[in-house]
Amino acid sequence: MNMRSMDGDVRVPAGALRAFMERAFAAEGFAAEQAAQIADVLMQADLFGIESHGAQRMMYYHRNIASGSAVVGAEPEILRQTPVSALVDGHFAMGHLAARMGMQLAIDKAKAAGVGICAVRNSSHYGIAGYYTLMAAREGLAAFSMTNTGPIMTPTFGVEMMLGTNPIAFCMPADPVPFWFDASTTVVTLGKVEVHAKRGRVMPEGWTIGADGQPCRDAQRMNDSILAGEMGGILPLGGAGETLGGHKGYGLGVMVEALTGVLAQGLTAPDMQGAHGDHTCHFFMAFDPAMFGDAGEIRAGMSRYLARLRESERAPGCARIYTPGEKAFAAQQDRLERGVPVENKTLAELRQIASELGIEGI
């Protein structure tokens, strides 16, 4: 059933992987609809080729549920709202469920009033930030999604991890695929450091610094020290110091924390346990481009500009220029046709989960 793959170790048909995830979350105690919703977020990551946030994270969620970090049966609650805003307390639900509710509120308000902003606190890890902006893009809306996480980023001139991955996701309708941007405000995510550690690879200079403030390229050492909460960490986008704009990545990271942990009046990164972060806070915003003109023309304008970027002059030796989201949608096409690449280690984890939950494996 599983084919050999160049990327992961095997290719698992998307339908089979999704069905397994749904079985697993149902067995964890979630209602069928909730299990499907959580699985949909993870599947989207795997389909988009962001394997770090797909099936590979099943064991992490399995343990979070066991430890009570993510609470099965928790019901996120609207604490206050206006026609254009909502504040949600996730009550430590699975982040995917609290986040779906948050973005749906933003979408509903945007459809009724033109714009909706939702701040969510006391949530948990919500998967890829960009999943939620896609929900809005399907409705013809533009949208932002941001989250704080446990501390992994050092401030410019600092060695203490004070900020999370703090991604900014933004989506705007376009053809043939939406403009879909989803990026951490760190140089790289912890997942990339983990992958280098697993594979025994040396990291490029400019990803991490050690406790001494000097570049560290030892992936295993940095992975361990980050998970242990020691000094040193992942650098902001733009790297160390200010020469290449590290203060800009740092500033964008603080901006995300301002819009999540601070605005939602929840925890900020330094108060979270673990690199992924319990009790995370999210920010969602959706708005209707039709407030500014003909929605079809704005969508066509977005598509035209993206096409011009792709067709612009390439650097010698570079095969092509991508626009944000293109790679993800191409990966989705590939994975729907040829299956999702899964590493043997992940496959073994999924089988362990199946065994522990007493469900059919994969």
Added chain:
Amino acid sequence: MNMRSMDGDVRVPAGALRAFMERAFAAEGFAAEQAAQIADVLMQADLFGIESHGAQRMMYYHRNIASGSAVVGAEPEILRQTPVSALVDGHFAMGHLAARMGMQLAIDKAKAAGVGICAVRNSSHYGIAGYYTLMAAREGLAAFSMTNTGPIMTPTFGVEMMLGTNPIAFCMPADPVPFWFDASTTVVTLGKVEVHAKRGRVMPEGWTIGADGQPCRDAQRMNDSILAGEMGGILPLGGAGETLGGHKGYGLGVMVEALTGVLAQGLTAPDMQGAHGDHTCHFFMAFDPAMFGDAGEIRAGMSRYLARLRESERAPGCARIYTPGEKAFAAQQDRLERGVPVENKTLAELRQIASELGIEGI
């Protein structure tokens, strides 16, 4: 009257510089209130220590007015609006005036409805993006300000300048000073390349690439080629390729173009004349944190988190950790007390402007 300075060549008292700018813009034909408004944006840049966008830009604006790129007497017009949005046509007014009107609309709507978004097209260079977010912060609001500009940034894997400086500015009330972030999505602005060229300095690797796609550290050559619109340009934040996250800076740049040129249905960077860009488009958004909780508590939370960042563990040899906006407000204090540093070359330009306009010089 002018004192020697370590930074610029002389220090000019802030009041004298402001009065000169107001005289100059009045002599260009602006009403007294408009002249004061334009001068206030430029003065804020000089006070914040962002000299590239202060008095140093007077000659640029003087020429723009002479050439008709910025039209004296143009009246920006609201083309459509809702309780939470507005689309403004700047009719090629001075960007500062069109932008002030745009942000004021966003502020007024945020005060009435909780949030306001304003897209502006057919404007011109609007000075520092962060000026406008400060207008909102003074009213207790959080705010974004973004603008497109003429092309200076190459896409990841490309050598053709397809994006502008495309800054993201964000501000949120805090004490003792607001959280004030204002950064281009390029590694550096064209101004930094110009300064290196003027001073005959070699640039750090990672700022620009030449037509061959290779790093170029020759500031004069890059400054000339960018102004001439040749191949090569300034790299996105994160640098060349994807190793250090250059695709993230590029994606953020496209996001700004989506929210400005595309949303406002004006020009995008590749269709603009010149690096600074005529006919620029802006995006403003303001919202009231009080929709999400007690405004004073959210403000205190922001202040606490910023203080923790400043007090976090410093890298060995680093004197301190800054939070975004701190340096700007410290510079303002210094300049109000000791005058604004102005280079001799800029002073000569101001005197030339005075002579051409037949007004009292400085």
